[in-house]
Every structure is written in structure tokens, then in C-alpha cells.
Amino acid sequence: MSSSQSSIEAVSPAWLAAASEVAIDFETFYAAGYSVQDMGFSAYVNHPRFDATMVAVSDGELSFSINPRQFPWPMLHGKTFIAHNAGFDFAVFRRLQESGIIPRGVQPAVWHDTAALCAYIGAPRALDDAADVLLGMKIDKSVRARMKGGADLFDATDAYAAGDAVAAARIWKKYSPFWPEHERELSRLTIDMGFRGIAIDGIKARDIFQSLEDTTESAKLSLPWYPKQAPTSPKAIDAHCEKHGVPPPETTRAKEGAFEDWLELHGHTEPARAIRAVQEIRSLNRSAKVLETMLARIRADGRIDAHTLYFGAGTGRWSGGGHGLNLQNLNRNEAGDADLRGCLVAAPGTMFVIVDLSQIEPRCLAWMAGDRAWLDLVRGGMNPYEAHAMTAHGWHGQKLKYESPRLYSLCKAERLGLGYGCGAQKFIAVAKTLGGIEVTPDESRKIVGEFRRSNPAITNLWNRLEDAFRRRDGADYRLPLPSGRRLRYLDVSSGDMTARVVRGGPRLNFYGGKLCENLIQAIARDVFADGLLRAEQCGLNPILTVHDELICEVPEAKAEAALHLAKTVLTIPPAWAPDLPVAAEGEIAAFYKK
DNA sequence: GTGTAGGGCGCG
DNA sequence: AAAGCGCGCCCTACAC
Numbered sequence: 001m002s003s004s005q006s007s008i009e010a011v012s013p014a015w016l017a018a019a020s021e022v023a024i025d026f027e028t029f030y031a032a033g034y035s036v037q038d039m040g041f042s043a044y045v046n047h048p049r050f051d052a053t054m055v056a057v058s059d060g061e062l063s064f065s066i067n068p069r070q071f072p073w074p075m076l077h078g079k080t081f082i083a084h085n086a087g088f089d090f091a092v093f094r095r096l097q098e099s100g101i102i103p104r105g106v107q108p109a110v111w112h113d114t115a116a117l118c119a120y121i122g123a124p125r126a127l128d129d130a131a132d133v134l135l136g137m138k139i140d141k142s143v144r145a146r147m148k149g150g151a152d153l154f155d156a157t158d159a160y161a162a163g164d165a166v167a168a169a170r171i172w173k174k175y176s177p178f179w180p181e182h183e184r185e186l187s188r189l190t191i192d193m194g195f196r197g198i199a200i201d202g203i204k205a206r207d208i209f210q211s212l213e214d215t216t217e218s219a220k221l222s223l224p225w226y227p228k229q230a231p232t233s234p235k236a237i238d239a240h241c242e243k244h245g246v247p248p249p250e251t252t253r254a255k256e257g258a259f260e261d262w263l264e265l266h267g268h269t270e271p272a273r274a275i276r277a278v279q280e281i282r283s284l285n286r287s288a289k290v291l292e293t294m295l296a297r298i299r300a301d302g303r304i305d306a307h308t309l310y311f312g313a314g315t316g317r318w319s320g321g322g323h324g325l326n327l328q329n330l331n332r333n334e335a336g337d338a339d340l341r342g343c344l345v346a347a348p349g350t351m352f353v354i355v356d357l358s359q360i361e362p363r364c365l366a367w368m369a370g371d372r373a374w375l376d377l378v379r380g381g382m383n384p385y386e387a388h389a390m391t392a393h394g395w396h397g398q399k400l401k402y403e404s405p406r407l408y409s410l411c412k413a414e415r416l417g418l419g420y421g422c423g424a425q426k427f428i429a430v431a432k433t434l435g436g437i438e439v440t441p442d443e444s445r446k447i448v449g450e451f452r453r454s455n456p457a458i459t460n461l462w463n464r465l466e467d468a469f470r471r472r473d474g475a476d477y478r479l480p481l482p483s484g485r486r487l488r489y490l491d492v493s494s495g496d497m498t499a500r501v502v503r504g505g506p507r508l509n510f511y512g513g514k515l516c517e518n519l520i521q522a523i524a525r526d527v528f529a530d531g532l533l534r535a536e537q538c539g540l541n542p543i544l545t546v547h548d549e550l551i552c553e554v555p556e557a558k559a560e561a562a563l564h565l566a567k568t569v570l571t572i573p574p575a576w577a578p579d580l581p582v583a584a585e586g587e588i589a590a591f592y593k594k
Numbered sequence: 595g596t597g598t599a600g601g602g603c604g605c606g
Numbered sequence: 607a608a609a610g611c612g613c614g615c616c617c618t619a620c621a622c
Contacts, residue, residue, distance in 0.1 A: 232617065234601075253602055279602090282617080286603055289616065312613070319613050320605085326614045329605035361606090361611095422610040430610065509609085517611040521606095547606045547612085 012072040019059040023082040023114075023169035026068070026092040027054035027161045040305045040323045041087055042195065043297035045095040052092055052101075056161035060169035063162040068101050077106045084127045084168045086113035087191045087307060114168045116187040117179050119311035122488045123503050131167040133504040134175065139163050180484075186529055187310045189536050194307030194321065196543045196553075198344045200298050201591070205291050205343040212288040212338055219281045223274055232278050241271045254279045257429050287338045293325045294343065303347070306544045314501040315522040316485065316529075318545055328546045332594065344592035351559040353540070354593070355566045355586030356549035357528060359384045362415045364523040365516075367580045368482075369457035379581045385411040392454050409435035414451055419458055419520070421513020424448045462512030469515055470494040479519065482576045483526040487518055524548065527582060531570035540566055551592060559588045 016022070029051040030036070036044045044050065056065035057076075083089035090111055096102040118130045131137040140163070220226045225236040234252075241248040246269050249262035266272050297304050306327055312319020320326025330340045346352045362384055366374045377387035388411040389395035400408045413427075413435030422430055424445040431439045439447065452459050469477050473494035479487040489499035489510065498507040528548055535542050535550060540562055544551040550570065554562040563586055570584040 230618065232602085234618070251601080255603095282602065283604085286616070290604090293615090309613095315612065317606090317612065320615085322614080324615075326605085329603085329614065331604065356606095417610060420610045421608080423608055425608095426610065511609055513609060514611065521612060549606080 012075055013062065013064045015059060015062045016057065016064060016072075016075050019079065021059070021080040021082060021169070021172065022076060023058045023060070023084075023165045023172065024076075024089055024093075025056045025083065025161050025165040025168065026052050026089050027056075028052045028092060036088060037322075037324050038296070040297045040307065040321075040325060041091040042197070042299050042305045045091045046299065050095065052096060054161045056165040058162065058165035058169045060166060060173050063166050065162045065165070068096055071102075073102045073106045076108065078109050081108040081111045082114060082168055082172045083111060084113070084130075084164065084171075085115045086111045087194055090191065091195070111188065111191070112172060112176070112184065113187050113191065113310075114171045116184075116190075116310045117171065117175055119309075120179050120183055120187075120316075121175055122314075122490070122501065123175075124505065127164055127167055129504060130171060135167065135170050137167055137170070139167055182529075182533060183485075185533060189532070189542075190308060190310040190318065193543050193545070194305050196306065196541070197299065197301075197303035198306045198327075198543055198551075198553075198592070199303045199347045200294055201343050201345045202295065202298060202302070205295055208338045208340075208343070209288055209291040209295065212284050212291070216281055216284045216288065219277050219284070222277050231281050237271070237275060237278060240274055244270050246271045249275070252278060254283075255433075284338075287331060287340055290325070290330065290340055291338075291343065297325070308545060313521075315487070315518050316525045317521060317547055327544055330592075341592040341594075346553055346556075346590050349556055350553050351556050352589045352592060353552040353554055353559060353563045353566050353586060354549065354589055355552075355563070355570055355584050357524070357531070357570060358583040358585055359415075360524045360527060360548050360582070361520050362419065363581055363583075364527065365419045365458065365461075365520045367577065368520060368523060369455075369461045371455070371457045375579075375581060385415055388415045392451065406437060409437045410439075410447070413437065414447065418448060418451045418455075420517040421462055421511065422448070458516075462516050465515040465519065466510075466512030469497075469499070469510060469512075479515070481519070481522055481526060483523070483530075483574065484576065485522070485526060487522055523577075527574055527577070527580070528570075530574040531572070531584075534569040534572065535566060538565060538569060540569070563588050 029049065034044075034047065034049050039047065052068045054065055055068045055071050056063055058064070093102060097104050097106070115125050115127070118134070119125050123130045123134050128139040131139050220231045223231055225233070225240060229236040237252060238248045246266050249259050251258050252275050253259055263272060294304055299305070304325070307321035307323060308318045308328065309321055310318060318328070320328045331337065333339050333341060363378065366378070373391045374387050377390060378384050383400070385408055386400045389400050389407055392414070393407065393411070395407065397403050400411070410431070413431040416434045417427060417430035424441065427444045427448055428439055428441065431437050431444070465479070468479070469489060469492060472489070472492040475492060477489040477492050477499065479489070481487060489501065490503060491507070492499045493507070497510050499510060500507055528545070532542060532545060532550060535552065540552040541554060542550055542552050550566065552562060552566060567584045567586055571582050573580045573582050
């Protein structure tokens, strides 16, 4: 157990001078409507209500907590800072420097994020759960809940903040050796990109928001149960169907096969009209909420934070940033609806360079499965779906996309959809989503069967992965990736084919195709991460990543050169996959699109 | 009132 | 034998 110095002493602890690595944890005021979740980091710490009530530091053994105004800040200069969700503590630190509470000259050598470390090693991201699973250490989170609204819990808060700092320091000491330097760089870069942020066209955003509100309101008024019941109430929908003698659909999800089947039968009824209105309301409302969230967090420099979450997915991919705004799932706006992406603009004098890795997952799958014939064609510069038409359908021509659009779409759907074990029934929907084509159940069965017969390299990969998984029954399955990283499946049970991907987390189901998908998504992530680091190193100023897409903000005069450079650095295959055919495409734009 | 689960919508 | 996968946020309903 750690001994803790009382804050009442308010003297500089001797151990702090000796520690080169210090875990730091701030406690700050928050309330309903005023929180990181509501506003994001920057808008939160720059708000008039902002108040840092406590700071705790620890070396893993001893801890010290006190009001930031009394903390001996110069002692921390040049030390390595450890923080759980370092982006938050960094934002608070910088804010306290701006307000004069922390001397500006006090600069950490580097920030490390233990939440990112936890994600990387397959531990829970939440500090209390991570401390429990990694250290067997119990942290009481009830104090934080009681602190909301600024309750006077000074003593309890003191101990609580200290406990968090101690846990973070211990996690760092024990587990940081398992976190490679280039992954730490990715984590730091992710936080940096979040604070670089993206400029918002506030006038456009407000205009769109207003028109969405208006359209939504009139759609709501077309619902007979509104405002008596909630506009999108499932119960109201069911009752409405019943009243009109129409059986309710099993789902009201637009673009879902079951709903479309229902529409075939009841498309001309009043409930169908109402449900379409409900779908429109849900969709418009979502866009409005995204805009509202963006507008609420515009910083003094006209930008919003653009945080994403390093290693947010079990495969290592980044995920949307949390804190109430996900910039990785903004509407693509193909139908000409409200252009959310267009509200993210390059600052005056700059342009966006938007690049993405072309068909990165099919390329990684073929590479991993050893599909030589397809790889050779693609290496020679052929379009991946044309190459598929050649190797799988015996097509020989010039421009498949124009000669036979349907075969081209089918090849795309097959290549993207069938690589991970999708069955005939599901492929009907997948073909529609990925290729925009209709296939009958009979066709689908034939296509799926033929794909599996003609792609033994891929089906073998599924089977090998599933066998390897089964053989780890009762233990952990560690699947090495070409990059040197590993995917982890913990406490494998081959009986029901389940395992955990997070220590102490829920058991999930697996099968060969799914393991294959995880593997390929992880490899594609590592390829992208490699390019991202290069983009940062050569000064391309990346500000946002969306899985296989990179948005950089560059001086307008250098945009052409930057685009070329961005495509080049993204296309260089990683050292661990020199023969992987990587391709990238991109464009220069004044605002975010496609 | 708060917390949570499920449905739904959006992305790669 | 068969199974696309990976995310985050909002709304509604419901338990407490």
C-alpha cells in the first residue's frame, strides 16, 4: 500500500524531486451540461466555469495531492508525465499555464497516456477496471460521482485523486515495456491531431442546422401521435399499424431487407407513410445533433477539437473520439442532403489534402492468403476488381467498369464481402450495399459457392485460423501480425467458440471468417499507421484520420506538392511487408468531402 | 432523477 | 454447416 502525504502539510515531498517519471491526475469541476462529454477537451477547459480543484502526483509508491494553486510546479519541469487519458490532463495543464496558475516555463519532457497503453495491451480503458485487472488494485469511483456539481468532498477527493495517480504510475511502470516506441508515437500524435483541430464554417453549419430543424419539425407534425407521444416512439408506431389493420414491420430500419420486404406489401398504406416520416426524422435529427455538437465547441481560434481514440477497436484501429462527437462517421452526403463534411473547412491560406489507401483490406487479404495470381495482376497496376474478374470469372477485356458494369459491381461486392465468410443469405444484402446490385437467392448461393471453390487460399486461411483458435482451448490465443504486434483472444473456449478481447471483458463469438476479418483489419491498420507516422514526420500536418483516410492541412501554395508527397508516403509499403501492393489516391479541397 | 439495453443511423 | 467485420451517438423504454 502506498503511504500518502497529507495535503495539509503543503510542503514539497522529497520523493518528487527524485522521480523522473511522475503520474499526474487533475480533478476538475463538472456538472450537467458542462462536462468533457458535453463539450470536448478544449471547450471544457476554456469555459468560464472551469475550475481545477485538485492535482495528484505519484511515482507509484508515494503520492501527493493538493490544490493546483499550491502545487510546487517548478519541481516537475523536465520530467516525464504519465496520465490516464493524457489528452484531458494535458488540456488542463495548458489551461492552468495560460491562467498563470502553472508557470509557463514548466515543461514536461513528454506525456505518456496509460489509457492508450491499456488499450494496446488488451486491458480495459477505464482506470478503475484497468487497475483491478492489471494490478489487483481497487479504486473507488463513487467519489467522482458524488463530486458532480462541486459537492464539498475535499478530503475524499484528495484520496481519490491520489489513488488514480498511484494506479496510473503503477500501470506505467509495470506495462510500458510492452508498448513499442512507434505505438507511443502514434498515441501522442493522435492527441496532437485532436488539439490541432479543424476549422468550422460556423455560418454554414448554423444555416444547415436551422433548415434541418425546420424540416424535422414539419415531418414531426405529419405524425398523428405527435406531440402526444415521442415522434420516433416504437410503441406509437406499433399502435398506428394496429389501428390501420397493418401488421407492424419486424424492423423499421431503413435499408434493411426485412423492412424493404414489408414495404413491398404495405408501401401504400398510411403506416408506411408514417414510418418513412419517422425514418426521415431520425436521420435529419442525427445530422442536426452533430451540427449542434460542433457549434457548441468552437474554440477561440474558430476550430473544434478533432479527437479520435488511439486503439479504440480491438483490432487496433482508431475509433471516433468519444466526448460526444465522432468525426469518423459524418454523412458522406451522396444524395445531396445536409453537407456536414462541408462544414469542416481548411483555415484561410491553407487547403486540405485528403488521401486514402485504395482497397487496403482486399489487398491485405490477398497478401496474407498468398493469392499470387491476383497479387501479380494488381502489382502490375490492374484495378483490383478487374483482377478479380480475371482470376475468378475468366473475364478478359479492357475496361470492365464500362464493358460490364454489373460484373464490375459484382466483383467489388465479392472481393469486399465474401472474404470473411459471408453466407448466401447475407450476401444478398451485402451485394446491394457494397455493389449496389440485386442478386436472387439462387444466384447468391451460386456466387458464394463459386467464390469459395475458386479462392482456396482465402478459405484455407479461415480454416487455419479457426483451427489455431480451437487448439488454444482453455488458454489465450495470440495471433502474431506481420508488423510484430499480436491480436489477443483470451480464455478461449473451443466448445462454444468464444473468447475475450479485453481482459475481464465480455466473451465474444468467433469463427474462421471473423478471425480472418480481425486479422486483415489489424494488418490494414498497421499499414495505415506506418504511413501516418511518415506523413507526420515529413511535416504534412495530419489533423484527422478515418481508418484508411488521412486529412492534412497544408499551406495553400504547397498543396500540390503536399498531395504528391502524401500519396507517396502512404504508398510506401511497411518494412515488414515489402511486397504488399499498396495504393493511394487523393485530392486537394477547401473543405472536407467524400 | 440516474443508469442501461436495444433499436436505429452514420462511417470505413 | 454456417457466420461479413469494426466502431460512436441519439432516442426510447424501463428498472431502480
